[in-house]
Amino acid sequence: MPELHQLAEGDSAPVLHGDRANKDIQIFEASHHDWPVIKASPHSTPTLSMAAGDWRLELEGVGWFRAWDGNCLSWERWDDSVSDRDLRTFVVTSGLGALLIQRGALVLNATTLVRDGKAVLLLGYPAMGKSTLAWCLLQQGWQLLSSELSVVDSEGLVWPGVQQLKLWHDSAVALGLDWQNLPLVRRGLNRYALLPPELPVADQPMPLAVIYGMGGRDEKPHQMDGRREAETEQTPEEGDVRVFPGESERAALLMIRNQAYQPRFYRAMEQEANLFLKASSLVQKRGGYLLKVPEGIARMRQALEAVDLLDPETLIADVSNTADEVSE
Secondary structure (H helix, E strand, C coil), X not given: CXXXXXXXXXXXXXXXXXXXXXXXXEEEECCHHHCCCCCCCCCCCCCEEEECCEEEEEECCCEEEEEECCCEEEEEECCCCCXXXXXXXXXXXXXXXXXXXXXXXXXXXXXXXXXXXXXXEEECCCCCCHHHHHHHHHXXXXXXEECXXXXXXXXXXXXXXXXXXXXXXXXXXXXXXXXXXXXXXXXXCCEXXXXXXCCCECCXXXXXXXXXXXXXXXXXXXXXXXXXXXXXXXXXXXXXXXXXXXXXHHHHHHHHHHCECCHHHHHHCCCHHXXXXXXXXXXXXXXXXXXXXXXXXXXXXXXXXXXXXXXXXXXXXXXXXXXXXXXX
């Protein structure tokens, strides 16, 4: 699967430790008619059925997908018109995410980038600009470790995962990419995929250095800020990268828990308590910051060239100085 890190011949894969994590993942084609009957959780939907250790998805026009026991992932094509890429879109995201949750892993809706052997986690809902921000950083020497979903283990390591950037047509054009020669994420979706070797990627687990929650321009900075509201509501410079520290461990915990990959999966497969424990442990070790970047790709790229996201405290100091100058 080109979206996942490919081991070269003779390479050995590191092992994600934890409950059932050392099992190989088996991905294969199988008929949904052979699925055993389950007692579906109340958190299920008409197209998504879940129980402890079992996850099933039916997508009209695409296919059927099932993940179970933390190591088996099967798929079935809807009909011959469905491409392999359409199938992989759901196998390497929803299907793989469900399987990792069954294994007891902390799976976050995040993109992870690496520089100087350290990982930065960018938390954010879809369409918040994680891929565009990641592309700008990749042009400055960063590497992509995982996109869409990121797995953080109990030792604070982030693991290689899906390695592609999904860009909407407008973003691909604005970035100057040859979008006409890029593969579609899936049929009927005006979104394109950037894959290695066009992307520089990291292929080993990396220690997590910083956690950022991506905030939109309409999000109040004081929601994650310990300083006075009057200071944080100062109008930011148009081209600034803004960083605000978590006001409390609880606020950082909520930020991370709310960005768990598909919280419905955790609830339905009886992994919500495990999510809370792992998120709490991560917050105690790393905390969290709110990151705001300028709108517009040109301004974003220019602003990122002047900052070091591996050292958020220096960015907070700059914001504090600016706020003090304005208040005077």
